[in-house]
Each structure stands twice: as C-alpha cells, then as structure tokens.
Amino acid sequence: MEEMDKEYKYPINHVYIHGYEYEVNIDFDGASSAWRANKQSLGNGSFKYICEAKTKQNENCKKRPMKGSCFCNIHQDN
Incomplete structure (x- = not known):
C-alpha cells in the first residue's frame, strides 16, 4: 500500500x-x-485562450489574444 x-x-x-x-x-x-488561468471553458472539455491583461475595472480581459501573443489587439501595445 502506498504511503x-x-x-x-x-x-x-x-x-x-x-x-x-x-x-x-x-x-x-x-x-x-x-x-486554466489564461483560458475560458467552452464546455464539454474544450477551452479557448483569453487575453492575459486586466481591464480598467481590474477584471480579466475576455478577448481572444492575437496570433503568437498573450494579449488582444487592445492590450498588445500597452
């Protein structure tokens, strides 16, 4: 038996x-x-990536990141 x-x-x-x-x-x-920190559940075991930036209300941005980036088009240059 394992400890x-x-x-x-x-x-x-x-x-x-x-x-x-x-x-x-x-x-x-x-x-x-x-x-799961940078993903949003789509149900049925599927996920999509979300932008890693915070909004002005200090909530996670829910937009899709640009290809090859961790940020959406709004937060890419910030």
Missing part, C-alpha cells in the same frame, strides 16, 4: 533515475488552476 501525504490526497511516489531516488509530489489542483 499517503497528510497535506495532499494523492499518493507519494518515488522514482529512481540513474540510481538516485526522487520523490514525486505533484499538486494537481494547483497545476490545473495555473493551466
């Missing part, structure tokens, strides 16, 4: 690479939140 970390609900796994033991402890909830 469970009290802080996380995921099992702690140990990986051996070139004779060295490494502990693998991944926070999947945190990783998911970080991945």
Whole structure:
C-alpha cells in the first residue's frame, strides 16, 4: 500500500533515475488552476485562450489574444 501525504490526497511516489531516488509530489489542483488561468471553458472539455491583461475595472480581459501573443489587439501595445 502506498504511503499517503497528510497535506495532499494523492499518493507519494518515488522514482529512481540513474540510481538516485526522487520523490514525486505533484499538486494537481494547483497545476490545473495555473493551466486554466489564461483560458475560458467552452464546455464539454474544450477551452479557448483569453487575453492575459486586466481591464480598467481590474477584471480579466475576455478577448481572444492575437496570433503568437498573450494579449488582444487592445492590450498588445500597452
């Protein structure tokens, strides 16, 4: 039976690479939140990228970013 970390609900796994033991402890909830930070859910497991800038009301901009950029056409030059 795998040992469970009290802080996380995921099992702690140990990986051996070139004779060295490494502990693998991944926070999947945190990783998911970080991945979703610049995306908007479209439903059915689909997402679209959104502009990473903040509006004047300090809310996330919901516009689509320009190709090859993290910002929309309004926030690209700011």
